[in-house]
Amino acid sequence: MGRYLASRFLQSLATAVSVLVLVFFMLRLTGDPSAAMLPQEATAEQRAAFRHEMGFDKPLGQQFLDYVGQLARGDLGRSYKYRLPVAMLIRERLPATVELALAGITLAILIALPIGVLAAVRPRSFWAVLAEVLGISGLSAPSFWVGLVLILIFGVSLHLLPIAGRDSPRNLVMPAITMSFATMGRLIRMIRASMTEVLQQDYIRVAHAKGLPPRVVHFRHTLRNSAIPIITVTGIQFGYMLGGSVVVETVFAWPGLGWLTYLALAGRDFVLVQGIALFTSWIVLALNLITDLLYGVIDPRVSLARRGGA
Secondary structure (H helix, E strand, O other), rough: OOHHHHHHHHHHHHHHHHHHHHHHHHHHHHHOOOHHHHHOOOOHHHHHHHHHHOOOOOHHHHHHHHHHHHHHOOOOEEEEOOEEHHHHHHHHHHHHHHHHHHHHHHHHHHHOOOOOOOOHHHOOOOOHHHHHHHHHHHHHHHHHHHHHHHHHHHHHHOOOOOOOOOOHHHHHHHHHHHHHHHHHHHHHHHHHHHHHHHHHHHHHHHHHOOOHHHHHHHHHHHHHHHHHHHHHHHHHHHHHHHOHHHHHHHHOOOOHHHHHHHHHHOOOOOOHHHHHHHHHHHHHHHHHHHHHHHHHHHHOOOOOOHHHHH
16 A cells, blocks of 8 residues: 555656646747736837846746746745735635635535436436436536526526625625536536446345345445546546636636636736646645545455555
């Protein structure tokens, strides 16, 4: 088990380094940030002074090494646009993103779990049709389209919900629904497929033959033995949500990491984009590691296999 954890940690570290390298160099292919951050009437001397102040007059390799040195000291850099530490900006926007992500993943699970289970247990029922419709809709409908439809219906036409901001709990309703829609579709399909496969196993037939109540067979045995792929999808989607959904937060002007990322990209604020990308990758990698550890808790066979491999 210890060898497995060490291997996963090294894989996560290599992925984090790869993200750093890719984001750093790819962002610099978009052009000179002075063109976006300085007014059009800025003189050549002012642009040169700006590049020197920000370090853009150095070779790319030296810029990269300087940035890595900052990271080693725990410094994510200073935003060009806001003139504030990147860590401070992330810390200010993170609570809004966490709130939205928790609401979105909770709503997705609450809807997907019963529908997916009922669709697997009753394959020719209304629930199976509903699961198919919601699954396809969730995977095919773009987030911005779902958000705009909700705004048009509940915000503009019915005037039931506010369409932007984070002023009250009512502001959370439409962004949470939009955020959860794609995840709900993936979870419904995954729960249905996993449970359908497990329901065909011999030990499920034996459980029914013993006279166990259907709810015990379906939830204690079938659902638990179907949980690994479900947990995987949930962990990945929650990591994506915590990283900040640029589209959802921009549509609803939700003041989280996603909207901050959009503003940073629009202003070519390289340091802020790099900091958000790194922070997001750390969240996703941490959640993936936690998900791997949960496998052994949910299914003891996984833990035994890893010990045998170690």
